[in-house]
Amino acid sequence: MLTRQGWNCLAAGIVAIVIGRIFAIVELFVIGAGFLVAVMVALLFVRLRRPRVSATRWVHPTVLVAGDTGRVDLRLEYQGTIRSTSFELAERVSRANATDDVARLSVAPLAPGTRSSAGYQLPTAVRGIVHLGPLDVEIRDPLGIATTTAVAAGTDSVTVAPRTYLLKMPVLGQGQLGRHLVVQARRLGQGEFHGLRTYVDGDEPRSIDWKASARSENLFVKEHTVEGLKRCTVVFDANPTSYLDADGFERGVTAAASLVHSSEQAGLTTRFVTSGGIDLRGPETVTNTLSVLARIEPDSSPLGQLGRDPGEGLGLIILVTGSHGSAGWRAIQTIVDPTLTTIGVTTDVRPRSAIGVSARSEVEFLDTWSAINGVGA
Numbered sequence: 001m002l003t004r005q006g007w008n009c010l011a012a013g014i015v016a017i018v019i020g021r022i023f024a025i026v027e028l029f030v031i032g033a034g035f036l037v038a039v040m041v042a043l044l045f046v047r048l049r050r051p052r053v054s055a056t057r058w059v060h061p062t063v064l065v066a067g068d069t070g071r072v073d074l075r076l077e078y079q080g081t082i083r084s085t086s087f088e089l090a091e092r093v094s095r096a097n098a099t100d101d102v103a104r105l106s107v108a109p110l111a112p113g114t115r116s117s118a119g120y121q122l123p124t125a126v127r128g129i130v131h132l133g134p135l136d137v138e139i140r141d142p143l144g145i146a147t148t149t150a151v152a153a154g155t156d157s158v159t160v161a162p163r164t165y166l167l168k169m170p171v172l173g174q175g176q177l178g179r180h181l182v183v184q185a186r187r188l189g190q191g192e193f194h195g196l197r198t199y200v201d202g203d204e205p206r207s208i209d210w211k212a213s214a215r216s217e218n219l220f221v222k223e224h225t226v227e228g229l230k231r232c233t234v235v236f237d238a239n240p241t242s243y244l245d246a247d248g249f250e251r252g253v254t255a256a257a258s259l260v261h262s263s264e265q266a267g268l269t270t271r272f273v274t275s276g277g278i279d280l281r282g283p284e285t286v287t288n289t290l291s292v293l294a295r296i297e298p299d300s301s302p303l304g305q306l307g308r309d310p311g312e313g314l315g316l317i318i319l320v321t322g323s324h325g326s327a328g329w330r331a332i333q334t335i336v337d338p339t340l341t342t343i344g345v346t347t348d349v350r351p352r353s354a355i356g357v358s359a360r361s362e363v364e365f366l367d368t369w370s371a372i373n374g375v376g377a
Contacts, residue, residue: 001146001147001148001149002039002043002145002146002147003140003144003145003146003147005143005144005145006039006042006144006145006146009035009038009039009145010035010036010039012032012035013031013032013033013034013035013036013038013039014032014036015032016028016029016031016032016035017029017032017033017036018032019032020032038143038145039145039146041141042141042143042145042146043145043146045141045142045146046139046140046141046146046147046148047148049084049085049139050139050148050150051078051080051084051085051087051110051137051139051150052078052079052080052150053076053077053078053079053084053087053110053137053150053152054076054077054079054152054153055074055075055076055077055089055135055152055153056074056075056153057072057073057074057075057132057133057135057153057156058072058073058074058075059071059072059073059122059132059156059158060073062158062159063159063161063290063291064122064124064158064159064160064161065124065160065161065162065163065164066124066125066126066127066160066161066162066163067124067125067163068124069121069122069123069124070121070122070124070158071119071120071121071122072091072103072119072120072121072122072132073117073118073119074089074091074105074117074118074119074135074153075115075117076107076110076115076116076117076118076152077113077114077115078110078111078112078113078114078115078116079112079113080110080112081112082112083109083110083111083112084109084110085109085139086106086107086108086109087106087107087137087138087139088104088105088106088107088137088138088139088140089103089104089105089106089107089118089135089136089137089138089152090102090103090104090135090136090138090149091103091105091120091132091133091134091135091136092131092132092133092134093122093130093131093132094130094131095126095128095129095130095131096128096129103120105118105119105120122158124158124160126160126250127160127161127162127163127250127253127293127294128160128294128295129157129158129159129160129294129295130157130158130160131155131156131157132155132156132157132158133153133154133155133156134151134152134153134154134155135151135152135153135154136149136150136151136152137149137150137151137152159290159291159294159295160294161257161290161291161293161294162250162253162254162257162290162293162294163254163257163258163362164254164257164258164261164290165254165258165262165362165366166258166261166262166265167258167259167262167366167369167370168262168369168370168373168375169229169232169262169263169266169268169373170229170316170373171373171374172185172228172229174373174374174375175371175372175373175374175375176354176355176371176372176373176374177341177343177355177372177373177374178373178374180341180355181229181314181341184314184338184339184341185227185228185314196209196212196220197220198218198219198220199213199218199219199220208220227313227314228314229268229313229314229315229316230268230269230312230313230314230315231268231269231270231271231312231313231314231315231316232259232263232268232269232270232271232315232316232317232318233270233271233272233273233306233315233316233317233318233340234256234259234260234263234270234271234272234273234289234318234320235272235273235274235303235306235317235318235319235320235328235332236252236253236256236272236273236274236275236293236296236320237252237274237275237303237319237320237321237322237326237327237328237329238274238275238276238296238297238298238299239275239298239299239300239326239327239328240298240299240300241300241326241327242321242322242323242326242327242328243298243321243322243347243348244322244348248322248347248348249298249322249347251347251359251360251361251362251365252320252321252322252345252347252359253293253296254362254365255320255345255347255357255359255365256272256274256289256293256320257289257290257293258365259318259320259345260272260285260286260289260290261286261290264285264286269281269315270285270286271285272285272288272289272292273303273304273306274292274296274299274303275299275300275301275302275303276299276301277301277304278292278304279304280292302327302331303328303331306331306332306334306335312339313339314339314341315339315340315341316340316341316342316343317332317335317340317341317342317343318342318343318344318345319332319342319343319344319345320345320347320359321344321345321346321347322346322347322348322349323346323348323349324344324346324349324352329344332344341355343355343356343357344356344357345357345358345359345365346358346359347359347360348360351368354372355372356368356372357369357372
């Protein structure tokens with residue numbers, strides 16, 4: 001195939017021959033013929049010297065996180081019988097809703113049977129799927145008149161997961177949320193007997209141990225262990241009408257990913273629910289959730305059955321949505337389960353509840369989550 005320079009040479013040669021023929025100018029005729037010969041030699045050169053190269057693509061890490069920079073390594077094997085010329089590798093990098101990029105790498109001449117490698121960095125500013133390839137091998141003649149292309153490797157895709165933060169999960173008795181959970185746990189019943197302590201104002205009279213108190217000048221009350229937090233369900237409202245703009249939706253994705261990741265890291269039984277009938281649980285919840293959130297788009301379909309959770313023990317159900325007027329917020333208010341504490345994470349408005357979380361920015365999300373848990377940001 002001719003390059004732009006090649007087409008210019010071809011046109012110049014034809015024009016020179018025509019003018020030289022009309023006006024009987026031998027010099028122009030010779031120059032025109034020279035241009036045409038150069039074009040033919042260039043086409044023959046790229047045809048005969050086309051490098052027979054196969055390539056294998058390695059992307060690491062295999063799952064990237066938005067904001068990270070990955071690397072694509074290309075392992076090349078030259079299968080020709082004579083030494084190749086220098087050539088160029090061109091790989092298309094495409095993302096949804098973005099202009100395609102082309103990574104170009106120059107490779108020095110290779111001897112028959114030689115293996116080589118090349119690579120380039122893969123920046124990932126936003127979540128989603130990045131498509132790589134096909135990988136083309138391009139060769140030009142020394143004058144840049146003609147070029148030829150061969151495919152060395154097919155296509156691959158790389159998952160870019162949303163950014164996640166490791167959050168401090170609630171501890172009973174610590175912060176506004178922790179104190180709420182203590183009250184919730186006591187309502188569910190006393191745990192195992194832990195010991196005795198001196199009575200203080202505000203203690204329930206029914207907790208007094210009268211036998212122990214009779215043997216002392218002070219009143220003693222029984223202390224029982226309180227069951228800690230066991231499970232966490234994160235619900236992401238993907239309905240586009242729940243958010244003011246796309247930025248709010250993306251902040252919601254980051255918040256949901258962070259909560260699922262942090263819940264599993266804290267050893268809680270973790271569940272993730274969103275539109276489209278997606279209900280994830282089990283040992284691979286975090287991996288599967290990040291995969292879903294990497295691809296998720298606004299979806300107006302209803303959420304699944306939020307109240308049907310077979311888990312046991314004290315739990316949280318955290319809804320990530322835009323505001324308190326959203327369909328997701330209305331759906332979560334219908335849950336009647338005394339073992340669950342409902343928390344709203346709103347990306348567009350301030351929380352209404354003392355244990356609500358505001359995520360109008362990522363910094364605010366981290367700060368308000370830390371505040372209700374009684375820890376520093």
